Amino acid sequence: MSDRQVDRLTLIAELKALLGSSYVVDDTDAMAPYLTDWRKRFTGSALCVVRPANTEEVSAVMRLACAHGLSLVPQGGNTGLVGGSVPVGNGHEIVLSLGRMNRVRDLDPISDVMVVEAGVTLAAVQEAALKEGRLFPLSLASEGTATIGGAISTNAGGTAVLAYGTMRDLVVGLEVVLADGRIWNGLGKLKKDNTGYDLKNLFIGSEGTLGIVTAAVVKLFPEPRSRATAFCGLASAEDALHFLKLAKAEAGSELTTFELIPRLGVEWVVKHFPDTREPLFFQHQWYVLVEFSSLTVDGADALAQRLILDAIDKAYLEDSVFAVTLAQRDDFWRLREYMPDAQTREGASIKHDISVPVDAIPAFIETVVQDLKALIPDLRPFVFGHLGDGNLHFNVQAPEGADGSAFLKHADDVHEIVYRHIAAFHGSISAEHGIGQVKRERLAQTKDAVALDLMRTIKMALDPDGRLNPGKVL
Numbered sequence: 008m009s010d011r012q013v014d015r016l017t018l019i020a021e022l023k024a025l026l027g028s029s030y031v032v033d034d035t036d037a038m039a040p041y042l043t044d045w046r047k048r049f050t051g052s053a054l055c056v057v058r059p060a061n062t063e064e065v066s067a068v069m070r071l072a073c074a075h076g077l078s079l080v081p082q083g084g085n086t087g088l089v090g091g092s093v094p095v096g097n098g099h100e101i102v103l104s105l106g107r108m109n110r111v112r113d114l115d116p117i118s119d120v121m122v123v124e125a126g127v128t129l130a131a132v133q134e135a136a137l138k139e140g141r142l143f144p145l146s147l148a149s150e151g152t153a154t155i156g157g158a159i160s161t162n163a164g165g166t167a168v169l170a171y172g173t174m175r176d177l178v179v180g181l182e183v184v185l186a187d188g189r190i191w192n193g194l195g196k197l198k199k200d201n202t203g204y205d206l207k208n209l210f211i212g213s214e215g216t217l218g219i220v221t222a223a224v225v226k227l228f229p230e231p232r233s234r235a236t237a238f239c240g241l242a243s244a245e246d247a248l249h250f251l252k253l254a255k256a257e258a259g260s261e262l263t264t265f266e267l268i269p270r271l272g273v274e275w276v277v278k279h280f281p282d283t284r285e286p287l288f289f290q291h292q293w294y295v296l297v298e299f300s301s302l303t304v305d306g307a308d309a310l311a312q313r314l315i316l317d318a319i320d321k322a323y324l325e326d327s328v329f330a331v332t333l334a335q336r337d338d339f340w341r342l343r344e345y346m347p348d349a350q351t352r353e354g355a356s357i358k359h360d361i362s363v364p365v366d367a368i369p370a371f372i373e374t375v376v377q378d379l380k381a382l383i384p385d386l387r388p389f390v391f392g393h394l395g396d397g398n399l400h401f402n403v404q405a406p407e408g409a410d411g412s413a414f415l416k417h418a419d420d421v422h423e424i425v426y427r428h429i430a431a432f433h434g435s436i437s438a439e440h441g442i443g444q445v446k447r448e449r450l451a452q453t454k455d456a457v458a459l460d461l462m463r464t465i466k467m468a469l470d471p472d473g474r475l476n477p478g479k480v481l
């Protein structure tokens with residue numbers, strides 16, 4: 008038996024004594040789901056997987072990892088898209104799954120906050136809030152599996168960022184286990200607290216590289232009493248911007264969704280999914296899925312109708328249709344939500360999750376597409392996303408009938424063009440999904456040198472031995 012095996016056996020025995028043997032997973036098959044990411048692009052190896060029940064156990068595991076010179080990979084629902092929640096396989100990693108920490112500790116309708124443990128799913132947080140007539144607004148496709156801890160660690164966005172902000176805007180306080188095992192209890196409910204540095208914001212979006220989020224105080228909102236959803240057809244991205252400006256000015260925070268969809272998006276979804284159909288009689292170059300919500304019973308409908316009439320009048324919109332029933336609303340949302348799958352069925356593509364200042368979006372799309380077409384004349388741009396947040400899924404599809412693997416050989420050149428323009432337009436190389444393993448090198452190349460230096464200084468201060476989620480972000 009080698010030294011390493013003896014070490015592993017000792018470690019596992021110690022962890023089992025600490026957590027109970029059923030909560031230390033060391034069997035190869037049982038470990039597998041924790042070692043591969045959602046899209047099955049990254050698989051690492053780990054010494055074992057541990058499933059602590061509470062914050063004290065997380066702290067004890069962290070101390071044990073320190074004693075053995077090991078690192079921890081914190082994991083929530085493992086639905087991340089950049090390989091941030093699986094081990095890199097350096098031989099020194101333990102995956103720490105927070106799934107058992109799934110209690111709602113408190114719901115306070117007067118302070119309008121809720122205290123939840125890291126392993127509660129986003130759907131469960133929404134449900135618990137709804138029971139008290141409150142809204143927890145963060146919503147994403149994977150919300151049945153994605154956890155609040157993961158959403159905090161990646162500063163998740165979703166479809167209602169326009170009205171409610173990203174996770175950063177929704178967190179009031181945090182409880183975090185630090186790299187040396189200490190517990191920082193920052194679970195205050197205070198709206199106002201000007202006593203120095205904002206520590207919680209260091210951990211939000213740090214992808215588990217600075218500490219392990221074990222619980223959070225999150226904000227709640229009134230549950231809207233009415234909602235209005237419309238699918239609009241437009242001639243250009245420029246018109247979408249005019250419409251957005253009008254909607255923001257008139258609706259303010261009652262404008263909750265503004266999703267830009269290209270013609271190709273509707274076409275491919277309708278082609279591949281029999282439970283969808285063309286939303287409008289004629290075809291349009293662009294579409295916008297727009298949603299309003301209001302605290303009054305008929306407020307949203309009245310607002311949406313007035314606004315859309317106004318936008319048609321001003322020729323920003325060519326056509327539009329309202330969802331009269333809930334089933335119709337679902338029809339509209341399916342057109343948006345099936346887009347990534349429809350794109351996959353159309354063959355090879357090169358993807359980017361980026362943001363630029365909202366007013367620069369039409370110019371950005373035009374410039375980048377022009378340069379990309381100079382490289383590959385018949386490539387098919389598939390650009391969609393959260394226009395209201397300046398966040399685009401800037402995807403590039405292989406020419407019709409082209410050989411996928413030959414097309415993917417252009418990936419580096421395509422990235423180069425997109426990221427060069429991102430820099431010129433003062434945008435970001437990752438708007439939603441984070442850095443993880445996927446964009447680590449790209450971050451080092453593109454981030455402002457001073458900012459990068461500050462990030463490294465913070466990492467050194469909080470995790471000098473690199474025990475937290477190694478090989479991610481920096």
Ligand code: ZN
Binds near residue numbers: 400
């Ligand atoms: Zn998105």
